[in-house]
Amino acid sequence: MGSRVRIIDSTLRDGMHAFRHKFTVDQMTKIAGSLEDANVEVVEVSHGDGLGGSSVNYGFAAHSDSEYLKAVSSVLSKSKLGVLMLPGVGTVQDLEMAVNSGARLARVATHVTEADIAEEHLRYCKSAGLETVGVLMMTHTVEPDKIVEQAGLMEAYGADLVYIMDSAGAMLPKDVEMRVTALKKALKIPVGFHAHNNLGVAIGNSLKAAESNVDSLDGTLRGLGAGAGNAQEEVLVVVLEKAGFETGIDPYKIMDAAEVLDPMMTQPQSINSSSLMLGYAGVYSSFLLHTYRAAEKFNLDPRDILLELGRRKAVGGQEDWIIDVAAQMAQKKRQRE
Secondary structure (H helix, E strand, O other): OOOEOEEEEEEEOHHHHHHOOOOOHHHHHHHHHHHHHOOOOEEEEOOOOOOOOOEOOOEOOOOOHHHHHHHHHHHOOOOEEEEEEOEOOEOHHHHHHHHHOOOOEEEEEEEOOOHHHHHHHHHHHHHOOOEEEEEEEOHHHOOHHHHHHHHHHHHHOOOOEEEEEOOOOOOOHHHHHHHHHHHHHHOOOOEEEEOEOOOOOHHHHHHHHHHOOOOEEEEEHHHOOOOOOEOEHHHHHHHHHHOOOEOOOOHHHHHHHHHHHHHHOOOOOOOOHHHHHHHHHOOOOOHHHHHHHHHHHHOOOHHHHHHHHHHOOOOOOOOOHHHHHHHHHHHHHHHHO
């Protein structure tokens, strides 16, 4: 086999978006157990928008963060329990709770130009003995040199690994290659890549990242996630193996894990017109459900709202702005009519 690529499973975090954050504790433990059986190294558990995300703005989860984490921790013996948080959505206190609930890895995510707001949180994670991961979101919006600069800050704050996220699913393989290559050249720590499938290239982009010597990739069972979802993990494992990369994950058992999820799903993850527009407009993938609600309220085409959000360069964390933008668009529409 060729180089090893670690897979972080995000079914129970990013996949929460597809379930409107309503996974039950029982569903989570069943899925987590099947992932460990497949030899997945890291199982990430949080609200879809990270620790502290259960709210009016982002949608209430079926259970609290601590209930989810303690339940999943109880069924993991080999796999690491991971969490994700966004400064301003979650707090250091949320990270403390996660440590006390069994977390062993934490990812702290910011917009690609705002790594400095993660300093306190990354330093806390490091001091608490967690594997500490810095995450830069919406990395399609800036050139590689800016990503290198911001990733360097996260490295200085104590990150053991820096991830770049294609949060809008807007990248093509050449975009991934440029960014991963620049980071691998500049950083002393490993680099990870998180794909979204809004343009249908999450697997291709992840493969290109692996070919560009990325150290870690994200996947979700059945491709669950915000927008059109993530790289479909069971497919990703097989594709990487066929390409000569080692993941340590059992292909048969990760397929079995996806089948554990199947009865829980009300509809398959797919690329519809609106999620395709996320990638086309370059808009944060978790905006999709909020956009649907705003479109219904103001009788607008959700694609028009997404295009306008892209034009205004909306970033993650501005979900509450969507309703204002839609209201302004509806008013202009009425004036034209």
